[in-house]
Amino acid sequence: MNTENARSQPPHEPSGCLTGVARGIALVVVLPVRLVWDALAFCLRQLWRWVLAPVGRALGWLIDVLLVTPLRWLWEWVLVPVGRALWWLVDTVLLTPLGWLWRWVLLPVAKGVWWVVDLLLVTPLTWLWRYVLAPVGRAVGAALAWAWHIAGVISRAVGRAVGWVLWNVIGRPLAWTYRVVLTPVGHWLRTWVWAPVAAAARAVRAAAREVRVALFGGSR
Template sequence: MNTENPGCLTGVARAVALVIVLPIRLIWDAFAFCLKQLWRWILAPIGRALGWLIHYLIVVPLRFLWEWVLVPVGRALWWLADLLIVTPLEWLWRWVLLPVLKALWWVVDLLIVTPLTWLWRYVLAPVGRAAGAVLAWAWRIAGLILRAVGRAIGWVLWNVIGRPLAWVYRVVLTPVGHWLRTWVWAPVAAAARAVRTAGREVRVALFGGLR
């Protein structure tokens, strides 16, 4: 292949590209033209017709129904509810229930709250404080008395029982224990050891050593 003439190669490449692209561009332009005509003569008129139908068959009747039926009916119902329910209830609350509740609260305050407040403030609270003070004093004095009685009982028990027992233990039992340990228990233990030793020697002499 001759590669020395780049202009010839460029012309050939352009011719090949034109042959490939031209049918694609032709198909694309035809498709775009068809879509444009479809939109202009079919889809757009159908859309406008549907919009007109929706507006005049749905929106306008609903607006008419809202403005001339639902709103007046709602206002009439609210007027009736206000006239027959809200206003009587408001009147009943303002002129009957509220005065009755105020009167009841006045009676309760006069007959119950005020006497109980006075009773607590001038009788129960002072009596409670005085009783608390008396009980605290009695508790403290009882503790002092119990501690004194406990010390006295401890002194009596020590002098009546503890001190004699300590003297007996120190003066009598301790020397007796020492004497028994030295002159009784030690000889008995030595004799027992001697007996065990003799018995073991006799057993070995008669029966031989244990295997």
């Protein structure tokens, strides 16, 4: 029995005197904290039991009596009946007559007007476009295209004829005059007039340069 008790004890348990001192110090330190904690918990429980809970219940009852119940009563006995009455009034005075007016008056009138417009305007215009305007337009377009092509052919022929006339009346004589008259005259003038004049001018410039050098000196 003693052997079992010895085995159950911690292997490194401090001696009895040191344990007592540590427990006494711990008790001195922890006891005030525990007393304050228990006192605070007791005060909070009493505060909740005798103050906060009754005040909460009183406020809940007051809110239910002064706000929730009147609002519920207002909703159930005033707003809902008034809303139903207004909806019945709007449906009876406005929606049902408008639906009846649309179904039995406006829709048949619109269908009749569309039938008349289709009969007197859309169908004739469609027939006119399909059997008159479109064929006439295609014929006019084809005629204009043919006329444009023929006018182009005639214009090119007239242009060639006018060009031939202008060449034979003006261009050919001018070309013959330039080739037969002006070109030989130009060659003669260049050979017998311009070349001697240019040579004389060069001789005069050379003589003037010689005179200037002889009188005033300087490079030739």
